[in-house]
Amino acid sequence: MNESHQPAQPAPVSPQSGPKKKKVPSNGQFFAKNTWNIFVYLLIGEFMALVIDIAFLL
Known part of the structure; x- marks a missing residue:
């Protein structure tokens, strides 16, 4: 069985996918x-x- 067709490296994990930091946004934001x-x-x-109107009209 040849398994060389599978991807070599796993998908990169973005640093923001981890636990979210508790950051209080400013009022403006x-x-x-x-x-x-x-x-x-x-x-x-x-x-x-x-969309619903069109559906009823048709």
Whole structure:
């Protein structure tokens, strides 16, 4: 049995995949992240509503 076709080295592990550091973000970053999340959720909600509308129209 020839197993030379398998990858030689394992996938590199990024240093950020380990235990997460407890880092308290500044208020500005926190609010910016929250507004971005809300924006993304609104966008997804609008898209889903559009898809459902089209599904009902067809």
